[in-house]
Amino acid sequence: MKEHSPVPTDIDPVQLTADLIRCPSVTPEEGGALVLLQKLLADAGFDCHRVDRNGTPNLFARWGRKGANRTFGFNGHTDVVPVGDADAWTCDPFGGEISDGWLWGRGATDMKSGVAAFVAAAVDFVRETPPDGAILLTITGDEEGPGKDGTLALLDWMAERGEAMSVCLVGEPTCPERMGEMMKIGRRGSMSVTFTAEGVQGHSAYPHRAKNPLHALVRVMDRLASEPLDEGTEHFDASTLAITTIDTGNTATNVIPARAIARVNIRFNDAHTSETLTARLREHALAIQAETGVNFALDVVVSGESFLTPPGDFVRMVAVSVEAETGVTPVLSTSGGTSDARFVKDHCPVVEFGLVGKTMHQVDERVEVAQIGQLKAIYSRILRDYFA
Known part of the structure; x- marks a missing residue:
């Protein structure tokens, strides 16, 4: 039986986001981000595997039994785009600084905050209310790059080993201006x-x-x-x-x-x-x-290719959770560019919901600290409702 270190009570997604920002994981560098997450998840009882392919770092983690009838999946990435002119930044782009209610740094919005929120929600959920089913996390280091050896490599690896998600939520930033206003049910x-x-x-x-x-x-x-x-x-x-x-x-x-x-x-x-x-x-x-x-x-x-997850039980469940935590009814959108949901859609029904993405890829990328906690609360509610 594995020996694990004690897992902190109620994982703080803000601190976890800051820790991830301090990992300089510019595609294709792992930068320590997946190492950090693997340790945290393994200590919480998740079965973790690095699924690196052609030099691209990826992490698979599952809590619960393989092949469970209900397996909820989260997908996200820890790689980030280059910082550009570092001297143009107000703060160190890999400093993870918190100032005036904002967390600053490359990946703060896209999408280390989303990964931190769903990891924190998943770990707290299985510790406090172990579900009748499984939770599966697929985290890649190649979403901002070519994409050929990231989520695709994880899905290929899963297929070879009989691992499967019943549904999947991708934590990309989806809201244009305010938290809760938009979720993605497809992409062009x-x-x-x-x-x-x-x-x-x-x-x-x-x-x-x-x-x-x-x-x-x-x-x-x-x-x-x-x-x-x-x-x-x-x-x-x-x-x-x-x-x-x-x-x-x-x-x-x-x-x-x-x-x-x-x-x-x-x-x-x-x-x-x-x-x-x-x-x-x-x-x-x-x-x-x-x-x-x-x-x-x-x-x-x-x-x-274009795809659509038709409005149904899964889409409604996510939308209801978003509205319950934000007071905003999300628009069901298919706008924007591509994301790794385009790969997941061949595996299981997939939707996307995450933070306000106004500063992603910009100099001085940052996120409101309050939104990160709110996002964890939304993901936690989704897990409770799914396994209820």
């Missing part, structure tokens, strides 16, 4: 596409002897920018397509280049998949190719 898909147009180089005074890839490329871009993808769906706003660059590298004013590239980024709702959108883009490119003789190649990178 995201994909980036590079169009390469290959023509024939020539003198600009003799354009008939060349095939200008720019003329063809801008015609494709104009069609894409002028034609709406959709008008939105029941739970999603309209999909968007943004042209992010058109370039040839051509410095001469009298030369028609042989090649040109353009890139677009698409954020899409549940009216599409990356496959249907890719087919649509290829159709436009091939039509212009047939008209101009300029050849097109497309390179597609998909960051995630």
